[in-house]
Amino acid sequence: xxxxxxxxxxxxxxxxxxxxxxxxxxxxxxxxxxxxxxxxxxxxxxxxxxxxxxxxxxxxxxxxxxxxxxxxxxxxxxxxxxxxxxxxxxxxxxxxxxxxxxxxxxxxxxxxxxxxxxxxxxxxxxxxxxxxxxxxxxxxxxxxxxxxxxxxxxxxxxxxxxxxxxxxxxxxxxxxxxxxxxxxxxxxxxxxxxxxxxxxxxxxxxxxxxxxxxxxxxxxxxxxxxxxxxxxxxxxxxxxxxxxxxxxxxxxxxxxxxxxxxxxxxxxxxxxxxxxxxxxxxxxxxxxxxxxxxxxxxxxxxxxxxxx
Amino acid sequence: xxxxxxxxxxxxxxxxxxxxxxxxxxxxxxxxxxxxxxxxxxxxxxxxxxxxxxxxxxxxxxxxxxxxxxxxxxxxxxxxxxxxxxxxxxxxxxxxxxxxxxxxxxxxxxxxxxxxxxxxxxxxxxxxxxxxxxxxxxxxxxxxxxxxxxxxxxxxxxxxxxxxxxxxxxxxxxxxxxxxxxxxxxxxxxxxxxxxxxxxxxxxxxxxxxxxxxxxxxxxxxxxxxxxxxxxxxxxxxxxxxxxxxxxxxxxxxxxxxxxxxxxxxxxxxxxxxxxxxxxxxxxxxxxxxxxxxxxxxxxxxxxxxxxxxxxxxx
Numbered sequence: 001x002x003x004x005x006x007x008x009x010x011x012x013x014x015x016x017x018x019x020x021x022x023x024x025x026x027x028x029x030x031x032x033x034x035x036x037x038x039x040x041x042x043x044x045x046x047x048x049x050x051x052x053x054x055x056x057x058x059x060x061x062x063x064x065x066x067x068x069x070x071x072x073x074x075x076x077x078x079x080x081x082x083x084x085x086x087x088x089x090x091x092x093x094x095x096x097x098x099x100x101x102x103x104x105x106x107x108x109x110x111x112x113x114x115x116x117x118x119x120x121x122x123x124x125x126x127x128x129x130x131x132x133x134x135x136x137x138x139x140x141x142x143x144x145x146x147x148x149x150x151x152x153x154x155x156x157x158x159x160x161x162x163x164x165x166x167x168x169x170x171x172x173x174x175x176x177x178x179x180x181x182x183x184x185x186x187x188x189x190x191x192x193x194x195x196x197x198x199x200x201x202x203x204x205x206x207x208x209x210x211x212x213x214x215x216x217x218x219x220x221x222x223x224x225x226x227x228x229x230x231x232x233x234x235x236x237x238x239x240x241x242x243x244x245x246x247x248x249x250x251x252x253x254x255x256x257x258x259x260x261x262x263x264x265x266x267x268x269x270x271x272x273x274x275x276x277x278x279x280x281x282x283x284x285x286x287x288x289x290x291x292x293x294x295x296x297x298x299x300x301x302x303x304x305x306x307x308x
Numbered sequence: 309x310x311x312x313x314x315x316x317x318x319x320x321x322x323x324x325x326x327x328x329x330x331x332x333x334x335x336x337x338x339x340x341x342x343x344x345x346x347x348x349x350x351x352x353x354x355x356x357x358x359x360x361x362x363x364x365x366x367x368x369x370x371x372x373x374x375x376x377x378x379x380x381x382x383x384x385x386x387x388x389x390x391x392x393x394x395x396x397x398x399x400x401x402x403x404x405x406x407x408x409x410x411x412x413x414x415x416x417x418x419x420x421x422x423x424x425x426x427x428x429x430x431x432x433x434x435x436x437x438x439x440x441x442x443x444x445x446x447x448x449x450x451x452x453x454x455x456x457x458x459x460x461x462x463x464x465x466x467x468x469x470x471x472x473x474x475x476x477x478x479x480x481x482x483x484x485x486x487x488x489x490x491x492x493x494x495x496x497x498x499x500x501x502x503x504x505x506x507x508x509x510x511x512x513x514x515x516x517x518x519x520x521x522x523x524x525x526x527x528x529x530x531x532x533x534x535x536x537x538x539x540x541x542x543x544x545x546x547x548x549x550x551x552x553x554x555x556x557x558x559x560x561x562x563x564x565x566x567x568x569x570x571x572x573x574x575x576x577x578x579x580x581x582x583x584x585x586x587x588x589x590x591x592x593x594x595x596x597x598x599x600x601x602x603x604x605x606x607x608x609x610x611x612x613x614x615x616x617x618x619x620x621x622x623x
Contacts, residue, residue, distance in 0.1 A: 073463045074454035080431025080466030081450070099444040106425055106436055179423030180436070183485065185387045186419075187440035188412040300405055 020054030029058040085112065087205070100197060108178060109168035109202045118164055118206055122213035125157045129217050157217060159262055161210045162231040163255055168202040169235045170251040173242075192299045195239070203235060226281065233284035234258055236291030243298035338396075339364045339493065339523040340384065345393030347379050354379040355390070356547040362525070366515060368534030368555075369527040370609055371544035377527040378420050378497055380544065384525065385417040385495045398493055398523075413442065416491030416522075420498050422482040424470045430481055431457070431466040437485040456484040459514060475502035483511070487518070494524040500533055512537045531606040535559075541605070543612050550612050555605045562603035562611040566590055569598035577614050590614070 019026045024045065031037050032045045049055055084092060084101060087110050091101040104110055172178070173195070184191070207228065214224035234254055241250035295302070342360040346353070354376045371377045382388040383395070386402045398414055400407035424433050434453040443449045457463045460480040470478065479502045486494055500508050508530070515524060515537050528534060534541055535555040543551035543558070551558060572579055572587050573595030582588045589595050590610055603611075 069458070070451075070454065073458040074451055076463050076466045077431045077434075077454040077457055078450050080429050080468075081435055082429060082432055097444070098446055099439045099449075102436060102439055106428075108425075111427075179425060180433075182387060182419045182421070182423055183417070183437055184440055186385045186412060186415060186417040187437070188409055188442050189440045 019058060021052050023052070024048055024055055026055075026058050029055050030062050033059055033062040033064070087112075091201075103194065104198065104201050106180075107172045107198050107202060109171040110198075110205055114168070114171065115205060115209075118168070119209055121160065121164065122209055125160065126213050126216045129157065157213070158223075158227070159259065161214065161227050162234050162258065164210055165203045165206040165231045166234045166238055166251065166255060166258075168206045169199055169238065170247070172198045172202050173247060191302050195295075195302055199235065199239065203232070207231060229281050229284035229288065230258075233287040233291070236288045236295070240291035240294035240298075243295060243301040338362060339398060340367075340525070341396040342384075343394040345380075345383065345390050345395065347376075347383065347388070347390050353547055355383075358393070358544075358547070358549050360542060360549060360552060362523075362540065362542075362552075364521075364523045365539035366524040366526065366537050368538035368541045369525060369544060370529075370531065370534060370541060371527075372529075372613060375544045376547040377544055379547075381417075381495050381497045381525065381527055382419075385415060385419075386411055387417070387419075411493070413489075414492040416486035416488065416494045418482045418486040418494075418496040418499055422478060422485075426469075426471055428470050429466070430462060430468055430470060430473070433470055433481065434485055434488065438488050441489045443489060452488055456487045459487060460484045461510070476504060476507055479503055480507070483514075490520050490522075492520065492522050494518070494522050494526075496524065496526045498527060498529075500528055500530055508533060531604075531609050535605040543609060545613060551608075558608040558612075559603045559605045561608035562590060564600065565592060565611060566601050566603040566607045567594050567598035568601050569595045571595070571597070573598070578610055 028037070028041070028045060029049075032042060037045065045055075049059065085105055088101045088105045091104060092098065096104075108114060173181075178184070184194070210227060210231070211224040214227055215221060217223065238247075238251045238254040241254065244250075245253075338361050340360065340362040342358055345355055345358040347355040356376075358376075358380065369377055369380070379388070383390050384397065386397075386408050389403075395402055397411045400411045402408045402411055425436075428436065431453055434456060435449060438449045438452055443452055454463070457466055460483050462477065462480055462484060465473065465477065470481065473481065479499065483496070483499055486496060500511055503511060512533065515526075518524070526534070526538065538555060540553060541551065541555055541558050542549060551561065567573075567576075567589040568582070568586050569589060570586060572581075573589050573591070575593065576589035576591035576595060578590040579587050587595075588601075589598060590607060594600065
């Protein structure tokens with residue numbers, strides 16, 4: 001700060017007039033070019049400059065061209081940065097640091113197009129189920145026994161819904177969908193940290209619409225809750241296996257395993273119990289815990305050479 | 309094209325504003341030491357028992373396609389791991405997680421294929437990579453993005469989508485992201501690929517004025533770029549190091565084997581018509597009426613690669 005040229009005392013007039021300006025001293029203009037004035041004095045000088053040729057001459061003589069060039073470059077760079085999108089604004093309002101939101105916004109499965117795709121799949125499932133329970137396409141709910149769920153209508157949703165978060169997690173770390181993965185692999189940012197942050201974000205962004213769709217289905221309300229553990233278990237299993245085998249093989253294998261389990265082994269009558277029953281919940285919890293342990297134990301594989 | 313801002317000019321002010329300073333060498337050890345490095349892809353041996361010891365400076369890595377250059381650079385950039393061998397970068401061992409992190413903090417890497425998200429603008433891409441390089445403070449990051457943009461003369465393209473850039477501009481953008489954070493070690497895979505002659509000259513200027521005097525390992529097919537800026541050269545052929553020394557020593561590989569003659573000599577290992585209409589021959593025996601000439605580094609490289617072909621060194 002320049003003494004005597006601040007908010008309390010106003011401009012120091014010492015030296016004013018000696019170079020053709022009767023209002024400001026040359027030193028004040030020089031301090032302005034150096035960026036050492038306090039904000040109030042800066043505003044005063046800026047207000048004065050347009051009307052004073054002598055002060056503008058001092059400004060031109062003392063301006064650091066390289067500093068101006070750097071400022072211009074920084075300004076252009078900032079202009080080139082896009083405004084945060086819907087997800088970014090939402091995350092920042094939730095207190096997520098700015099740099100984390102930038103990383104998350106680049107996640108393929110958090111892009112608007114991906115989320116729109118998820119919503120479309122869910123909407124198709126819900127609308128199909130609704131039509132199946134309404135005349136003239138299906139049996140009205142009133143004709144069924146009270147409290148009885150028509151599982152044949154809900155089954156397709158049960159099979160597909162837990163796979164949506166799995167697909168989102170896979171997309172978040174898929175080299176074809178994350179083309180900057182090679183740069184990420186050589187960067188000091190912790191892949192383990194990135195994995196956790198992105199996984200939590202994409203699971204949350206996918207599970208919320210899945211839960212809302214489950215509530216809209218003509219089934220029990222607890223269906224939305226019971227989908228949570230199988231979905232998390234599938235994601236965890238895929239990430240854990242990806243530390244042992246190629247990520248694409250791990251995700252495909254887990255998805256195929258889920259389909260075989262709920263369709264092939266359980267059979268039409270056993271479908272609900274296989275997907276959302278107590279045994280399935282306990283199994284999913286066990287798989288999830290084992291997966292977390294595996295990922296933690298193999299974290300160095302994630303940090304080094306996982307994608308390479 | 310506007311004048312490229314010299315790194316010294318742009319770097320002299322913005323890094324201070326960004327709170328960034330060039331990293332100092334961690335130790336007095338060689339910048340890079342590789343011992344008996346081997347990497348296989350199935351039955352293909354990409355690197356076969358490679359040993360290298362490189363001091364600080366700008367090092368050129370020459371070799372034909374498929375010689376193992378990209379594999380070697382990926383391992384040195386800690387993106388891939390070797391099947392066998394020991395490695396030391398800037399005095400750190402990448403096999404140790406904590407030391408690997410220290411290497412990555414000091415590393416700038418330009419891969420052969422620069423991946424980017426389609427929706428990224430130039431500035432957004434650099435901002436993203438800067439975050440990956442742990443520059444989390446937004447003000448410091450934006451100043452650093454501006455510095456590297458100016459260094460590669462892309463400031464005016466900050467708002468452009470990457471997919472709209474020409475191949476040469478994308479290469480310069482790749483170089484810009486490698487320069488983020490003023491790395492102590494720069495690993496550049498084909499940095500001049502797609503650049504026009506003027507841009508290549510500016511690339512040389514940029515390399516020779518990098519702040520902090522980093523060690524640069526530069527893989528290229530352009531022998532003249534190597535002789536222009538590199539203090540030493542490594543020639544990799546069929547996954548093996550066939551030469552490591554100065555550009556002058558590389559040229560000396562062809563001493564007494566380069567001839568100029570009026571006629572083509574079918575017995576020469578290599579021959580081509582020079583701009584003045586005479587034939588330049590590389591071979592042990594002089595063609596009839598030929599005069600011996602001083603070899604260039606390119607001649608030395610051709611002798612080495614020709615020798616490798618005759619020896620049948622295979623991967």
